[in-house]
Amino acid sequence: MKLLARNLPRELTEAELTALFSEYGRLQSCNLVVDSETGQSKGFGFAQMPLVNEAKAAIAGLNGKEISGIKIRVKKADTSNK
Numbered sequence: 001m002k003l004l005a006r007n008l009p010r011e012l013t014e015a016e017l018t019a020l021f022s023e024y025g026r027l028q029s030c031n032l033v034v035d036s037e038t039g040q041s042k043g044f045g046f047a048q049m050p051l052v053n054e055a056k057a058a059i060a061g062l063n064g065k066e067i068s069g070i071k072i073r074v075k076k077a078d079t080s081n082k
Helices: 014-022 052-062
Strands: 002-006 029-034 041-048 073-076
Touching: 002 014, 002 052, 014 029, 014 041, 014 052, 052 073
Parallel strands: none
Antiparallel strands: 002 041, 002 073, 029 041
């Protein structure tokens, strides 16, 4: 299941994002979206978790979690082609 993490602190690194999701299970991938010109985080990222129950646990555990004074949002990513 692909997850979207939003409202991430700009100073959060991809390694830290990976560590957050890893607490809930195995990851296929995890990436922080960065601005190609500045290299700065855009404040969101994606995690791909192969097991649905672990992905749901990550959503339940991380959605609304406060990091550096900011409540992050985590949900299932919309993978439909619009």
